Amino acid sequence: MKASNWAYGLAVGAALLGGATAASAQSMARVSINADIRSTYPGVNRDSNTDGVIHHIVEGLVAFKEDSSVAPMLAEKIETSADGLTYTFTLREGLKFHNGAPVTADDVLFSWSKYMNPETKWRCHSDFSKGNSEVVSLDKVDDRTVAFKLKQPSALFLGLLARIDCGSAGILHKDSFAADGSFVKPIGTGPYMLADWKKGEYVELAKFDGYASRTEKRDGYAGARKASIDTVRFVIIPDRSAAKAALYSGSIEVLSDLDVNDLKETKARKGIKVDIAETMGLSGILMQTKDPLLSNVKMRLAIAHAVDTAAIVDAVTLGTAKPNNSPIPSVSAYYGKPQGEMIKYDPALARKLAAEAGYKGEPIKMITNKRYQPSFDSAVFIQAMAKEAGINIELEVIEWATQLDMYTKGDYQMMSFLYSARLDPSLSFDMFAGPKATQPRKVWDNPAAQTLIEQSMTISDTEKRKEIFNKLESMFRQDMPMLVLYNGADIAAYSDKLEGYNAWMAGQPRLWGVTLKQ
Amino acid sequence: MSAILDIAGLKIGVPEGPLVVDDVSLSVQAGEVVAVVGESGSGKTMVARSILGLLPPGLVRGEGAIRFKGESIEAAPWKRMRALRGGEIGMVFQEPMVSLNPAIRIGRQMEEGLAIHRPKMGREERRCLCADMLRRVGIEDAERCLMAFPHEFSGGMRQRVMIAMALACRPKLLIADEPTTALDSLTQREVLDLMVGLTREMGTAVLLITHDLGVVARYSQRCVVLEKGKLVEAGATAQIIGNPQHPYTQRLIDAIPRPEPHGGDQATGAPILAVENIAVSFTRRGGLFGRSSQMQALKGVSLEVRPGETVAVVGGSGSGKTTLGRTILQLVKPSGGGIAFRGEPLLTADRAALHRFRMNCQLISQDPYSSLDPRMRVGAIVEEALRLLPALSPAEKQARVTDALAEVGLSGYERRFPHQLSGGQRQRVAIARALIREPALVIADEPISALDMTIQKQILDLLGQLQRQRGFSCLFISHDLAAVRQIASRVIVMQEGLIVEQGETEAVFGRPRHPYTRALMEASPALALSSRTLDFAEASTR
């Protein structure tokens, strides 16, 4: 006991010493995040900031590429059985955890058992425990191979497994957990290791020297992920103007979500570079179909025609995002002509439709918030435009927390809302369509559409799916439960000392494959 | 023998404005006590302050010369002036409660002057001298006193400390500005005796500023009379008191109350007010967890007031005389005893009986500055007393207010606010308010003590005159024996919550039986003076 203590002390001492000597020549990149991360447990108690940090630390079997397709990550290859029920993953050779242990099939089984324990409250638990992609079993084939068995064929299984908000079902070493099974800290396989989490101030990651990288080019969360910067610090700066000022003054190197309104100014700034990528989130105006006034589809259409989507999107995103009236993101492979069609801006028609709906100028309350500036800006513009068409919209600006509460309860007339990215068109529809009686947050309650959506989840054939989505698109346009405006853009601003930094559709910062000039 | 202080043609005023002191000259010889007499607004305090260059901001000294031991000091440089202040000329102020720095121990405050003016003196020596001075002003526990803060002492003690402090540097001149006005008559006597005795011993001359002719007569050799900043008369004290030349001085002397013959015939019939063995105790709360202590303010007091008579209650501060008045008025709850008004017991009375009592008993209180609501006009203040007499129409009420104000000599003052009136006028308003309802009993609590001498006389005369017209009974609470002697037919002497002596006024004043009564009488300079002026007057008529 004594001896081991002594050895431990020595090791710690050496580590500290090593750390201290290395510090002099260490490179550090600082990235702003607008709120503290919620936990370091992948896919458990997380938000978008948390995901951004976690994906530097852990990796899953598969990962998303920049075009939202799925590529192997820890897996070397993926084989699908002919009946579409068995997925066999073979792990790459030479993979190591941050503590030096090799990655084996047992680790995959162990991690999966943790995620699939209902107590864990993993975000994707319900996706794999029931429904379309239910996993019947996960078996070890050999030390480097595992096999997932599904209950039914699913077009979504790999996409779900790669889901960013579920931590890509990241593989964790069992020492990540304490003896009683509780989570301690992530020991993963990613290019960075968790070094220090100073709550409310920053999260610091250190380069993992034993990282085994893929050889393909960096592509989204897939491809090569080799780190070259010694330390990455995610600094919590809740205030966007402060974050901007920090970037200007060299207090941080990366501002991963620059506000569009700052774009012009930041672009002009010396020493700062800007990169823009379209994302798959969705910004739109929800209209409560249960509301006495808005239950009339003509009223909803009147509002849709009163709005000049193109002008709003141009003003709000300053041309960084394309206007899009479809729930399917414009970068998606399923985005075609029917999706690309814009709703006609026609105030006269809007007036006519409103009159037909028996509208007499009653105020319609639209909820919005100041947390998401473009969402607020859109609301302001829509209010002004609706006024032109004789529709009296009153803005109610509330806190995001309150708005979210009202959203979940379906307690609103209109609402300027933001959806996070869904990387498959089936999921895009699923996120807002559903029975309001049991899930009040759902926006579009149409049983026929519901059947089509479920169908789309089981079919893997692209053309067949396209057909379904086109059909859904026209149904959606007829019902108009939500006026989609645009998908948004991720604008990353970063110091020109950083080489190789890019924005991408998920919007998360990526500090691998990036070098720092001193 | 040259003059210690010589003031010639002194003028003080607001820059480019009216003069507060206009052409005052006076001189003080070594070892002499010279009094400067005047009522409020006479400029006597400004004369005193200008000597040391301590005029309040806004006032400046104009023409005139001030010489101290032959040296002209009206334009002395700062350094010289600082050496004079405290060193050669000491000063004692009027308000002992605010003249000592509350944040500094008495020892340090005393030593401060010595350290400046006797720099060679060692610390120990200074301490000894201070302790010695304190003992000489009659403070036994001098060592403890040096370590204490001013708030730990009563007014009289603080004034002793002030005197000790002023005399510690053995100044050639002591300026005493109303040194005892804020003290009760017994303490006043003690402190003044002490001050004059000590200065005589030290050969220090005294410039005594006062409004009290009694004090002037008792302590000063020469005096100067000021009226509205102008010197009206100066000379030997005996001369001026005995044979005043200027009409103003005559008015001042005339204002000294004189005993008047009181017929016993009015004091008949059943008592309108009967107080029996009344006791009052106050509880002092000592914070949330501190122990509360009981203080017995009245320890069983009985008295009767019969229709039409004036009964005086006299006593020093803390004798319980004010509490007695407030208890009778039902403002303080007694802990025992009984009060009956026209035979009706009050303490157990129902609302109606209490209301009848209120309608018939009124109060004239001490401070005319705070007894009138500052936000109400005079007319409204007086009319308010008629509010509870619903039988009157507004016009009738108005008429009665006009009459009442006319009676107290304030016709046409209805629209004024109290702050636009002088102290005497305010007290007249208070009297009008008290009497407009024609009460059977008036309780007057020190109604004249806050007023100037000449005004005191007017108010006293007014009260007497109204009482003769209306025939109300009056309980007159006062510490001023001379006034009491003038107005009351019976006197009750109180000490520490008990009645120590009572009887017909002349009987009590002529043959005081209780030592406390005797002490009170001796301490009252005005009383002594009133008998003396009578002597003077008799002498001059002869």
Place this chain on the structure above:
Amino acid sequence: MGRYLLGRLLTTIPTLLLVSFSVFVLIRLVPGDPIVLMLGDAADAETVRGIREAYGLEEPIYVQFGLWLLKAISGDLGHSISNGAAVAPLILDRFQVSASIVLIAVLVAASISVPLGMIAAWRQNSLTDILVVGGATLLLSLPSFWLGLLLLLLFGLKLGWVPVVGYVSFAENWQGALTYILLPTVTLILIEIGVVTRMARASTVEVLRLEYITHARAKGVSEASVLMRHALPNAFAPTWTLLGLVLGNLLGGIAVVETVFTLPGLGRLLVDAIFARDYPIIQGCMLFTAFLYVIVNLLVDLCYPLFDPRVMAE
């Protein structure tokens, strides 16, 4: 003395209990739910209820309060809902930031303002007085967040003298810490100078017209000594009370300044917690602030007799 202290502390208990309970109830009346916020647009009722249960939020409110109170008495204020951090250490950690700024600001402001106010009072109605009072009133009228923004714009962005964002603790790197807290401290100093100077002047004016000052002069005491020895202790008493008030207010209320300078202070913690509906942090912050306020007032009262010995007697 000990008895007095104990008594004062005991009387604060009902106040603190009342504060805690009202905060506890009120914050749960606010629409918005920490769990829904955590789950975002995909929150479904079942999952939300499950997680709420895990956090004990489904219990009746008095049970929740009782449990919280029992723990709070032993110093355990629970854990943050949004990131699991223990609340008590978090508050203490953030408090260090706020406290260092506020204490430095109040100290510096007081040591500038009190002499300034006294000189202005001594030279009442002179040009100095007009300038000092005018300047103080002007400073008093500037909103702290605006002043902070202007300073940030000038010294942080235009001149680049100080970093505009971030914080390191004094323990880590005290020079670094100084550069970070410089601007916020200066902002607070400027504002507080306005308040304190006016107070110091007013109370000195009041004191200088009192008889014992004339008495001191009549003893031949020099003007400097009159100001320093006779006026200062008495004029400082009300200023001292004001400083306590300012301190108490600032310790809980510099959220705005912390927002401008993005300092991880107590105020910012509270505001963020309100937005995140992080009940344990909100409760903890409110209780801590109220407790602090009470303690500061107590300390101020305890020190008061130093300036005004009369108070001891009462």
Place this chain on the structure above:
Amino acid sequence: MTGLRFSWRRANAVIGGALLAVILFAAAIAVVWTPFDPLGINLRARYAPPSWLRPFGADEFGRDVLSRAMAGALTSTSVALLTVAFAVICGTALGLVTGYLRGWTDRAIMMVNDALLAFPGILLALGLMAVIGPNRYGIVLALGIAYTPSVVRVVRGTVLSIREREYVEASRVLGNGEIYTMLRHVLPNAFAPLAVLATSMFGWVILSESALSFLGLGVPPPAPTWGNMLAAARPYLESAPWLGITPGLCIAATLLGINLLGDALRDKLDPRMAG
């Protein structure tokens, strides 16, 4: 010499009055007219710098800053007036009741009052604002509740001291009832400290309202208030400084006006403090 002597009261009253008059005048005009619609969006005028047409420039929606500042004056001053009225009315009523009743009612009310006072005003308003939800009446209520305790304390203190005055005693001796005495003699005389407090409070409320709006918990945008304008202007402080300077100056000018006027009022009501 009298004419040369500096009169604080006059200087304060003149400067403070002038400043406030300008602000109130702007607010009054805003009721009927502003140069542009304060909510009117103009895409072509976004970030327009100050010019003859728009003397204070335009904001990120192309809304005219001058018009918004005028409308903001209206919002801010009306919110402040309502809040002060609320606090003064509630505080006076409670203060009178506690000062008058004493006993356990007094102790209970004062305990709650002290508990409320134990929060810094802005913090209390912050919490209340979160509960009530940000809207114009919410902020009046929140700030009103936050500032009521100080009114209660001042009124109670004044009542306790006034009720011992001799003229109150005189009223009792006249046989007047307690309630009459309270309303006729005590209340009017509590007016002076109350007026001074209310004046300063007006300033505090303007400041608190803008601070709350700045933190995102005040009057909700797009309604123009100075705090909202300032909060919205923060990101453009460098590129479009006119957005932040105008509302900041408005707040500062109002506060300066109030402070100076408050000083003058204090000097007038408490002549001892006069220079």
